[in-house]
Amino acid sequence: MTIGPALALMILAAFLPVIWALNLSFHEASALSPSWTWVGMENYVSLMESQSYWNAFKRSLIFGFGSVGLQLVVGVGVALMLSREFRGVILARAMIFLPYLIPTVVVALVFRLMLNGSYGILNVFLMDLGLINTPVNWLSNSDLAMISLIVLNSWKFAIFITIMVLAKLQSIPQQYYEAATMNGAGPLRKFRDVTFPQIKGVILLVLLLRGIWMFNKFDIIWVTTGGGPGDETATLPVYIYETAFLNFNLGTAGAIAGTLFVFLGFGAIIYFAGFSPAEEVGR
Amino acid sequence: MVYTDRIANQIASLTDSDKLPFRQKQKLRKYGLYVLVTVTCLLFMFPVYWMIVASIQPYDAIIQNPTWVPLDVLSQVTIGSYVQIFVNRAFDRWYFNSIVVAIIAIIVTVAASTLAGYGLTRVEFRGRKTFARLILFSYMFPPILLAFPQYQIWQQIGWLNTYHGIAIAHIALSLPFGMWMMWKFFQTVPIAYEEAAWMNGASRFHSFKDVAIPMAKPGMVAVAIFTFAVSWNDFTMATILLPNQSMQTLPPAVQTFTEQNTVYWGQIMAASVLMSIPPFLLVYKLQESILEGFRTGGL
Incomplete structure (x- = not known):
């Protein structure tokens, strides 16, 4: 069968590792010694009790x-803007799509430089404009770190939503809008009654899939803040990494991965129930 | 009284765009749109501008008194950072590693997903829906979930710090999308063309190679680009599966340009600029076929 190679690769590189991690989660195991001891649900129990x-x-x-949430608002807004016909729209699209091509690590590093508390350009800029008097520690202030992280993460990934929504917007027949104009609909009504119903599906899909994705994001957080200050930005993926590679506690890391897996499963169930993606290829 | 009312009315009509004549209203809207577009473009462009600026400024200028004013920037341009990453660091080696890994991942992903997509569309078999769900479910697996057990498995079979080891890890991320894409893509290729080829005596292999593949090309290009993006971007798996510095790819290597308390921002940004160039070249060259591919692919 022609699906053989793909299946073999998936088993080796995805399914086997997942099973390996789940198996680990039922053992007491350290990266420092090769022996595993079966402990049943103990790792999970202690996780559930751990603050x-x-x-x-x-x-x-x-x-x-x-x-x-932020990406949806920005992404859909930008898509609506770019779906208009105006001079220079091609140039504007090219400029706005640019961030999506920048590697994630580069995004993290550039923002780390820009948001630095003592020599970051954002502070210089805001002070030049007179908006703030003293430099702000965007990434090392425990109240601001998470918000800064969400904003810089969205700088890149909002564009993904723009691309998806723009493709969808361009497939809406122009007649719909003409008919709406004939019937006296203003821009808001047109958005609510013509545009929104058409992009609703994409938005829901994005909300679910991207939500799960961002929930599991490791690279941008690790490079920007390393989970700090303190533990303010230490999300579950950071927690797995620290448990497995800094504390060498493989069993617990496996159990965290196991809970992530359950979470993914829930996401998949909603996804399959709500969008029946299998129907699309079931023909 | 009447007079002031009239003035008030005139002022109101100036500020309330609803009362403006049609043409002026259109004009106002157009300018509003341009202002909005310009501000948005500046917001999205600034970090890119800053990356380039920091890469061509002397170390002290970045740390002590950074300036965003283009004229001041131009007065102190230097290519020192670009020279240093090649002389003092193994930048060329990491670049080479990244390219090799991406090429392996692209070739394998495109080949495996084209074969699988063709088989899934053209050959009936039981459990096809389950298979579709399995593919989409594995599409959700985050890199950290896979990389942490992969580390131990790769350690056992000696795949840590190898090109194929990291490439196969990347394939686990790109293959679900690739299969899905090609599956949907082959559905848009009418089987009639292939049937015509069979009528003329072509074998299944020949009809696949000479009829189906050429028509599925836009899909394959999209899968290749997606795989490239996954591989070129990946930090998580490379950090975990390539502990040896000389085998590292660019993303984990670039952030190590630090010594004790000194962060060599100029060098980091120079490396960042050079690392951002391949994705641009690729995407702008292939823009049309990507859009075509992604429209059919749905996801």
Whole structure:
């Protein structure tokens, strides 16, 4: 069968690792010694009782859904703007799509430089404009770090939503808008009654898939703040990394991965129930 | 009284755009749109501008008194940072590593997903829906969830610090999307063309190679671009699966340009600029076929 190679690769690189991690979660295992001891549900029980686990979970939710919320507002707004016909629209699109092509690590590093508390350009800029008097520690202030992280994360990924929504917007027949104008609809009515119903599907899909994605984001957080200040931005993926590679506690890391997996499963169930993606290829 | 009323009315009509003549209203809207577009473009462009600026400024200028004014920036341009990343750091080696890994990942992903997509569309088999769901479910797996157990498995089979080890890890991220994409893409290719080829005596292999593949090209290009983006961007897996510095790809390597309390921002930004160039070249060259591919692919 022609799906053989793909299936073999997926088993080796995705399914086997997931099973490995789940198996680990039922063992007491350290990266420093090769022996594993079966402990059943013990790792899970101690996770459920651990305050730091739930804090990390909460931060993941805030980061994930805060990011997607902001990205939706910005992404859809920009898409509506770029769907208009005006001179220079091609240039504007090219400029706005640019951030999406910048590697995530680069985004994290550029913002780390720009948001630096002592020599970051954002502070210089805001002070030149007279908006603030003293430099702000955007990334090392515990009240601001998470918000800064959500904003810089959205700078790149809002564009993804713009691209999706723009493609959808361009497929809406112009007649719909003409008919709406004939019937005296203003711009707001047109958005509510013509545009929104057409992009609703994309928005829901994005909200769910991207939400899960952002919930699980590791790279941008790790490079920008390393989970700090303190633990303010330590989400679940950061927690897994620290548990496995800094504390060498593989069993617990496996259990955290297991809970992530359950979360993913829930996401998948909603996704399959709400969008029946299998129908699309079931023909 | 009447007079002041009239003035008030005139002022109101100036500020209330609803009462403006049609043409002026259109004009006002147009300018409003341009202001909005310009502000948005500036917001999205500024970090890119700053990355380039920081890469061509002397170290002290970035740390001590950074300036965003273009004229001041131009007065102290230097390419020192670009020279240093090649002389003092193994930048060329990491660049090479990144390219090799991306190429392996692209070739394998495109080949495997084209084959799988073709088979899934053209050959009936039981459990096709389940398979579709399995693909989409694995599309949700985050890199950290895979990389942490991969580290231990790769350690056992000696795949840490190898090109194929990291490439296969990247394939786990790109293959679900690739299969899905090609599956949907082959559905848009009418089977009639292939049937015509069979009528003329072509074998299944020939009809696949000479009829189906050429028509599926835009889809394959989209899968290749997606895989490139995944591989070129990946930080999480490379950090975990490539602990040896000389084998590292760019994303984990770039952020190590620090010594004790000194962060070499100029060098980091120079490396960042050079690292951002390939995605641009690729996307702007292939813009049309990407859009075509992604429209069919849905996701």
